[in-house]
Amino acid sequence: MILLTSELRERLLVNGRNSDADHIPVVKFFNPLGEGVWLATELDEDGDTLFGLADLGEPELGSFSLAEMIAVRLPLGLGIERDILFEGLFPISAWAETARRIGGIREAERVLHAIHRSTTSGQSGKP
Template identity: 55%
Template sequence: MQLLTDELRAKLLQNGANRDEDHFPVVKLFTPDGACTWLLTEIDPECPDIAFGLCDLGMGFPELGNVLISELESVRGKLGLPIERDLFFKAKHPISVYADDAREKGHINA
């Protein structure tokens, strides 16, 4: 499965051009054989391999930060499965709401 379609990438780049806004997550990625989840809001237009969003590596400390898209594409979980895109994810809140909730609960709840 392609992690980012052209449409998703265009929206992430558009958000990246307006970094001062509290964007809604554009895409949710996850490890089907693990506890990792990413809610990405934007891509840096000057370096399109760098995405920003809420990252949860399953250790109880989700945080906002940058991640390399190329790294996400190469990651394999415990059973060797690649990261997948949640095809049914539709953001209901800006990223700050997801981040506050994730810090409180210790994991992304989306």
Template identity: 60%
Template sequence: MLLLTQDQRECLISNGQNRGDHVPVVKFFSPVGAATWLLPELDGDGDTLFGLADLGFGCPELGSVSLSEIAAVTLPLGLSIERDLHFEACFPLTVYADAARLVGRITEDEARLEAAALAQRENAR
């Protein structure tokens, strides 16, 4: 599977050039495990992504990952890391990160994300 479309690549690079709290553009996941990545930025090198990574150990964290390394992962049964074709982010990355820290994994649960967004707004006051 193609991990990034050209439109996604362009959006990721644009976000990478304009630092901020961007909405994730793409979600990658392992079809045979708990590994998940939410990624809003790609450096100009075309390989270094920044986002939220959850390898399934209960401690999701923000950081950089290599697109070529993710693409090279070979999983059991000849599977590989996939892009979630149905993922549509509704919040900036920090909201996903805050919610993930609370539950110990990346979540798309609307109530947990809304609560994290509300807590951010309260803390900003």
């Protein structure tokens, strides 16, 4: 799987030019066989250095390498994957706070999406 499409790469680069903002994550990467989830909000002009929230057991904001993620080789011929259905919905600060509070990005995703559903269902007239 291609980890970054040209559209995702461009969105990350645009965010990278304004690194002081609290961006909504553009892309989610994950280890399909275990621990490891990354939410990327920005890409440096070098085309390799991503910024976002990484969770390898404890959620932490920081930089990580796209090339290193591509190079990971897991059992069964697998590698790091991109979640093609991911929706950021909230700024990275909300992701980081929720992930730290409840134990990780995967758990935070369930909570934040439930919050989003509850706030949008009232607006759409759905129960």
